[in-house]
Amino acid sequence: MSISKLAHWGRHDVPDLIPRDARFNDGMLVTAPVGKYKPNAWGLHDMHGNVSEWTRSTYRPYPYRRTDGRSATDATARKVVRGGSWRDRPKRCRSAFRLSYPAWQKVYNVGFRVVVEPTAGKTAK
Numbered sequence: 001m002s003i004s005k006l007a008h009w010g011r012h013d014v015p016d017l018i019p020r021d022a023r024f025n026d027g028m029l030v031t032a033p034v035g036k037y038k039p040n041a042w043g044l045h046d047m048h049g050n051v052s053e054w055t056r057s058t059y060r061p062y063p064y065r066r067t068d069g070r071s072a073t074d075a076t077a078r079k080v081v082r083g084g085s086w087r088d089r090p091k092r093c094r095s096a097f098r099l100s101y102p103a104w105q106k107v108y109n110v111g112f113r114v115v116v117e118p119t120a121g122k123t124a125k
Contacts, residue, residue, distance in 0.1 A: 030086055030109075048083060049093045051111035055080045059100035075103050085109035 026032060035045045058077040060070040070080075078100040084093030087109045091097070101107055 028086070031111075032086075047095070049086060049088075051109055052081045052083050052085045052088070052099070052107075054110060054112045055082055059098075077103065079103045081107070081110050 026036075028036075031050055032046070037046060039045045040047055056073065057080040058070045058072050058074060059080050060068045064070075079102075081099045081101055082097065083095050084090070084097060101110070
């Protein structure tokens with residue numbers, strides 16, 4: 001929600017406690033609406049810095065091993081969260097950065113990305 005929207009709702013009493021760098025102020029208090037920023041070279045919007053993203057991967061330490069259980073769909077296991085959010089330091093705002101949380105846990109700066117894959121043999125219209 002933007003600072004200006006809070007002011008519009010008469011919420012002038014809400015303190016702005018979010019640490020930020022004035023060189024990079026986009027006017028948003030926390031997350032930005034989807035598609036607010038220009039897409040990257042592949043046409044994808046909001047890839048870094050808005051929210052971290054849940055993955056379906058079970059957290060396992062590196063090095064990667066195909067048989068270590070990270071592809072298991074265990075709903076009770078800790079799941080990988082990738083990328084950084086508006087609340088993270090810049091070094092976390094990259095797809096290689098990862099954390100883990102229990103799959104049931106709500107996290108205020110973590111969201112998800114919907115991926116739609118075409119069915120084999122069918123083409124998009």
